[in-house]
Amino acid sequence: xxDIVVRPAAQSVLAVSRIIIGFYFLWAFxxxxxxxxxxxxTERAWINGGTPAQGYxxxxxxxxxxxELFQSLFANAFGDVLFMAGLLGIGIALIAGAxxxxxxxxxxxxxxxxxxxxxxxxxxxxxxxxxxxxxxEALLLIIPAVTLAGDKWGLGKWWAxxxxxxxxR
Numbered sequence: 001x002x003d004i005v006v007r008p009a010a011q012s013v014l015a016v017s018r019i020i021i022g023f024y025f026l027w028a029f030x031x032x033x034x035x036x037x038x039x040x041x042t043e044r045a046w047i048n049g050g051t052p053a054q055g056y057x058x059x060x061x062x063x064x065x066x067x068e069l070f071q072s073l074f075a076n077a078f079g080d081v082l083f084m085a086g087l088l089g090i091g092i093a094l095i096a097g098a099x100x101x102x103x104x105x106x107x108x109x110x111x112x113x114x115x116x117x118x119x120x121x122x123x124x125x126x127x128x129x130x131x132x133x134x135x136x137e138a139l140l141l142i143i144p145a146v147t148l149a150g151d152k153w154g155l156g157k158w159w160a161x162x163x164x165x166x167x168x169r
Contacts, residue, residue: 033047
């Protein structure tokens with residue numbers, strides 16, 4: 001990281017940002033798993049028979065053009081496991097500072113799918129007809145991976161010693 005981001009203050013900001021973004025994903029996993037009452041009530045928790053991906057996909061407005069495609073692919077138990085494993089893996093990788101490239105790719109794919117299934121210019125309009133939070137979240141996942149933000153206050157250097165600086169970094 002020292003040769004990519006040279007200022008200690010910038011390294012610290014990237015490390016804190018990485019941990020906060022990781023907690024954002026980990027919290028989503030915990031709330032959907034245990035129904036902590038923030039976005040998921042206890043009765044719809046995964047451990048109580050709730051279906052996180054199915055619950056989201058099956059409640060999309062019918063005017064979304066790709067809703068039916070994503071429902072046919074992921075509105076099932078496989079989609080629930082894949083979605084929850086993604087949230088957990090992305091959260092842990094970012095908090096730990098290891099496996100950031102994998103987390104960036106997996107998280108960007110997840111955010112892309114969530115963007116495509118709920119296009120901002122279809123139906124009720126948000127604040128921007130082209131961009132939504134999924135685009136920003138994808139970029140926030142990529143930044144730690146390309147800046148080696150896991151090296152500061154994380155396991156990045158140790159992990160690189162085990163797997164090298166390639167794809168698994």
